[in-house]
Amino acid sequence: MIFKLALRRLALGVITIFVVSVLIFSVTELLPGDVATAILGQGATPEAVAEIHRELDLDHPAYVRYGRWLEGFLKGDFGNSLTTNEPVSVQLVPRLMDTLALAGLAALVAVPLAIALGLLAAIFEDRALDKIISTFSLATISVPEFFMGYLLIIILATNLQLFPSLALVEPGMGIFERVYAMALPALTLTFVVMAHMMRMTRAAVIDVLQRPYIEMARLKGIKPWRIVIQHALPNALGPIVTVVALNLAYLVVGVVVVEVVFVYPGMGQYLVDAVSKRDMPVVQACVLIFALVYVLLNLLADIVGILANPRLRHPR
Amino acid sequence: MSDPLLSVSNLQITVPGADGPRAIVENVSFELQRGEVLGLIGESGAGKSTIGLAALGFGRGAVRLSGGEVLLDGEDLRQMSEAQLRALRGRKVAYVAQSAAAAFNPARTIGEQVIEVQLRHGLASREAALDQARTLFAELALPDPEHFGDRYPHQASGGQLQRAMIAMAMAGRPDLVVFDEPTTALDVTTQVEVLAAMRRVIDQHGTAALYISHDLAVVAQMADRILVLRHGRMVELDTTEAILHHPREAYTQELVAARADRMKELAHAATTPLLDIRAVSAAYGGGAHKVLFDIDVSVHPGETVAIVGESGSGKSTLARVITGLLPPAEGRIEFQGKPLSPALAQRSDDDLRRIQLIHQLPDVALNPRHRVGDVISRPLSMFRGLRGRELETEIARLLALVDLDPALARRYPVQLSGGQKQRVCIARALAAEPDLMICDEVTSALDPLVAEGVQDLLLDLQRRMRLAMLFITHDLGVVRRMADRVVVMQHGRIVEQGTTSEIFTPPCAAYTQRLLDSVPEMRIGWLAERLDVLQTQPV
Numbered sequence: 044m045i046f047k048l049a050l051r052r053l054a055l056g057v058i059t060i061f062v063v064s065v066l067i068f069s070v071t072e073l074l075p076g077d078v079a080t081a082i083l084g085q086g087a088t089p090e091a092v093a094e095i096h097r098e099l100d101l102d103h104p105a106y107v108r109y110g111r112w113l114e115g116f117l118k119g120d121f122g123n124s125l126t127t128n129e130p131v132s133v134q135l136v137p138r139l140m141d142t143l144a145l146a147g148l149a150a151l152v153a154v155p156l157a158i159a160l161g162l163l164a165a166i167f168e169d170r171a172l173d174k175i176i177s178t179f180s181l182a183t184i185s186v187p188e189f190f191m192g193y194l195l196i197i198i199l200a201t202n203l204q205l206f207p208s209l210a211l212v213e214p215g216m217g218i219f220e221r222v223y224a225m226a227l228p229a230l231t232l233t234f235v236v237m238a239h240m241m242r243m244t245r246a247a248v249i250d251v252l253q254r255p256y257i258e259m260a261r262l263k264g265i266k267p268w269r270i271v272i273q274h275a276l277p278n279a280l281g282p283i284v285t286v287v288a289l290n291l292a293y294l295v296v297g298v299v300v301v302e303v304v305f306v307y308p309g310m311g312q313y314l315v316d317a318v319s320k321r322d323m324p325v326v327q328a329c330v331l332i333f334a335l336v337y338v339l340l341n342l343l344a345d346i347v348g349i350l351a352n353p354r355l356r357h358p359r
Numbered sequence: 360m361s362d363p364l365l366s367v368s369n370l371q372i373t374v375p376g377a378d379g380p381r382a383i384v385e386n387v388s389f390e391l392q393r394g395e396v397l398g399l400i401g402e403s404g405a406g407k408s409t410i411g412l413a414a415l416g417f418g419r420g421a422v423r424l425s426g427g428e429v430l431l432d433g434e435d436l437r438q439m440s441e442a443q444l445r446a447l448r449g450r451k452v453a454y455v456a457q458s459a460a461a462a463f464n465p466a467r468t469i470g471e472q473v474i475e476v477q478l479r480h481g482l483a484s485r486e487a488a489l490d491q492a493r494t495l496f497a498e499l500a501l502p503d504p505e506h507f508g509d510r511y512p513h514q515a516s517g518g519q520l521q522r523a524m525i526a527m528a529m530a531g532r533p534d535l536v537v538f539d540e541p542t543t544a545l546d547v548t549t550q551v552e553v554l555a556a557m558r559r560v561i562d563q564h565g566t567a568a569l570y571i572s573h574d575l576a577v578v579a580q581m582a583d584r585i586l587v588l589r590h591g592r593m594v595e596l597d598t599t600e601a602i603l604h605h606p607r608e609a610y611t612q613e614l615v616a617a618r619a620d621r622m623k624e625l626a627h628a629a630t631t632p633l634l635d636i637r638a639v640s641a642a643y644g645g646g647a648h649k650v651l652f653d654i655d656v657s658v659h660p661g662e663t664v665a666i667v668g669e670s671g672s673g674k675s676t677l678a679r680v681i682t683g684l685l686p687p688a689e690g691r692i693e694f695q696g697k698p699l700s701p702a703l704a705q706r707s708d709d710d711l712r713r714i715q716l717i718h719q720l721p722d723v724a725l726n727p728r729h730r731v732g733d734v735i736s737r738p739l740s741m742f743r744g745l746r747g748r749e750l751e752t753e754i755a756r757l758l759a760l761v762d763l764d765p766a767l768a769r770r771y772p773v774q775l776s777g778g779q780k781q782r783v784c785i786a787r788a789l790a791a792e793p794d795l796m797i798c799d800e801v802t803s804a805l806d807p808l809v810a811e812g813v814q815d816l817l818l819d820l821q822r823r824m825r826l827a828m829l830f831i832t833h834d835l836g837v838v839r840r841m842a843d844r845v846v847v848m849q850h851g852r853i854v855e856q857g858t859t860s861e862i863f864t865p866p867c868a869a870y871t872q873r874l875l876d877s878v879p880e881m882r883i884g885w886l887a888e889r890l891d892v893l894q895t896q897p898v
Contacts, residue, residue, distance in 0.1 A: 254461065255456060255458065255461040255462050256461065256462050256463055256464040256465075258419070258456075258462075259454070259456060259462040259463075260464070260475075261417070261448070262412075262415055262417060262448050262449070262453075262454040263448060263449035263453070263454075263475060263476050263479070263527075263531075264444075264445045264446060264447065264448035264449040264450060264476070264479065264480060265445075265449075265475065265479055266445065266479070269479070273467075274464050274466075274467075277464075277466035277467070278464065278465065278466050351466075353465060353466055353511045353513065354465070354511075354513050357510075357511050357513075357514060
């Protein structure tokens with residue numbers, strides 16, 4: 044039963060990735076401008092343009108190139124960068140690792156914090172603590188992330204001088220040095236994603252706290268915190284996990300702006316550079332990897348959601 | 360007599376209202392001795408559950424115990440802190456809720472929830488608690504008591520869950536258990552089993568109980584004394600014997616009379632049936648799950664046919680098939696001699712108009728955002744093309760027909776009582792001028808006196824308008840009053856059908872007999888007799 048459901052989700056995920064890959068390919072095809080003219084400049088002769096086209100394999104019809112691209116992608120070969128002529132994979136992997144490290148650090152702080160605050164807000168529903176938590180998290184979510192980034196730079200880097208304003212990480216840095224360097228971008232991301240998860244935890248737990256079995260637990264003389272942890276949380280897990288997964292995906296994808304603000308050498312910087320240089324193989328690879336992360340995390344959330352449902356775990 | 364276990368005096372309970380606190384329970388006083396069972400009876404809104412929860416020092420939502428005393432073993436619950444109350448709940452006084460399906464946490468096993476009281480109050484080790492739980496499961500006749508606790512709530516039936524909740528209440532060996540309508544959500548046959556289990560466990564452990572119900576016959580089986588409540592005030596408090604046989608107050612007399620049997624006189628059987636169902640079978644899930652097998656039923660003009668059976672017997676599915684919500688897999692349905700399209704979408708507007716359905720829960724069947732007038736005007740404008748002044752007049756006439764004030768047309772459903780809402784549903788069905796009304800458990804969610812009023816209304820309307828009715832119910836008392844003919848169903852098949860007097864006169868099919876015997880009778884000792892019979896001839 045569970046296996047079948049998980050398999051169906053997996054199949055759906057594969058189809059989604061496929062559709063996304065077609066979309067990415069056609070959109071980059073449709074983008075105005077041409078690599079050849081970008082490289083050679085406006086005054087290029089038609090012969091020279093054709094020469095470049097042949098060199099870059101652009102003279103075949105689109106579907107053939109799509110087929111080759113997808114085939115290469117499955118083998119881990121994303122083609123060569125048009126600007127540096129290096130294999131994309133060589134450039135991309137270390138940057139992807141850096142981005143994942145940043146997103147991971149933010150998630151490590153944001154997820155437990157958001158769930159704990161959400162639980163607190165639910166227990167103290169409509170009382171002062173709930174109001175403070177809710178107002179604070181709503182304030183952080185209504186500020187654009189680049190603004191939040193600059194705000195933190197002004198306060199924590201410029202005025203208090205606690206953290207560096209530029210998140211410069213280099214190979215060979217120790218773990219603590221690295222975390223210290225990433226502190227500000229990670230904090231910015233934490234603020235950005237926390238509110239959503241905290242609100243959902245609060246709403247889901249409050250919803251469950253209205254159920255008759257919670258009243259039953261109270262009438263059995265169970266302590267309030269135990270009721271929340273043991274009776275409410277397991278039943279609120281489904282919606283919470285879904286939102287956590289969405290926000291984790293957002294962390295990886297939405298990191299673009301924050302990386303640029305803090306000059307962090309991750310996927311975001313790489314993608315922005317590639318777009319401005321019309322380096323299509325890099326753009327395609329980056330976007331497809333983002334899509335892959337998104338689909339994978341949602342798949343994971345779905346599977347955890349299925350596992351959290353006792354009706355599916357233990358059929359009659 | 361020794362000191363009472365529970366002593367309630369001048370209890371006052373309030374909820375906050377627009378202009379200051381409003382009392383929902385006033386001046387209620389009673390005592391309960393150890394091992395005694397006191398029945399609390401009354402309509403919904405009488406304050407039964409509120410008083411029951413007050414015995415645990417608990418008020419739902421904004422409900423406050425604002426005056427008087429609730430002494431449990433001499434200590435006033437009203438003066439206790441939340442922590443002191445917590446130490447008491449589950450250990451000294453326990454609660455059994457109406458719906459076990461809702462009161463069990465779906466994410467945890469039944470066993471975990473049953474032993475929770477002992478673990479959290481430090482009464483027993485995990486092993487000892489599990490052991491006691493198994494013994495309780497066995498005492499309550501639950502299947503496979505050794506492993507019953509490993510099941511999740513969705514893996515047990517309604518009757519089993521209800522018994523498991525009794526086990527959960529008894530686990531802390533409380534002195535007092537509050538039973539809040541514990542069998543209301545169950546079928547008659549299941550109800551007998553649960554009542555028996557409760558009786559046995561209470562007797563064995565010498566537990567005192569408050570037994571809350573709106574069904575006097577059920578309370579009569581359980582209680583030593585009965586307290587009749589109305590609008591949050593005491594009407595009468597006396598021994599069960601006295602309440603049943605010599606009720607002093609007019610309201611109590613009415614309650615006793617509402618349960619008394621009345622049999623409907625037989626209508627004339629007409630020649631051609633209005634509705635003729637031949638060899639109909641139906642299934643859910645694209646034929647995977649068969650629920651109806653080879654059903655033959657006919658309804659004549661002006662006749663009431665009752666369909667009875669336990670839940671899961673296919674009664675409501677039959678209604679879905681007739682109304683076209685579920686096209687039958689086999690067989691045919693004729694209406695006034697002409698075949699009726701199996702699917703809803705293929706039926707003409709006139710076919711739709713002629714068959715109207717009234718639901719069990721008026722709360723769900725009325726759109727909360729539509730005024731009563733809008734609800735009734737839909738069929739009037741759709742089927743009969745009424746507009747403007749004509750429409751207004753007809754809405755007023757229909758409301759008057761179901762004994763409602765025409766001024767209610769401007770109200771929203773939330774502003775009406777349960778009985779009023781069901782009358783609005785009836786008015787909506789009548790607005791279409793149907794030939795056949797299908798009533799699906801229309802009175803089972805209502806209090807007995809209100810239900811009786813709605814039944815009288817339906818009987819009266821039927822006589823005046825020569826309506827045919829298909830009356831789906833599990834309440835055999837209602838069948839006796841309402842039906843000309845009875846169809847008994849079990850597991851999706853017809854067990855027996857005939858005129859009401861034929862069905863109710865022995866000998867009848869074994870299943871029908873069991874249904875008949877399971878209806879609690881309003882006399883002391885009925886349950887014990889019933890159990891003796893069940894033990895000598897197991898079903």
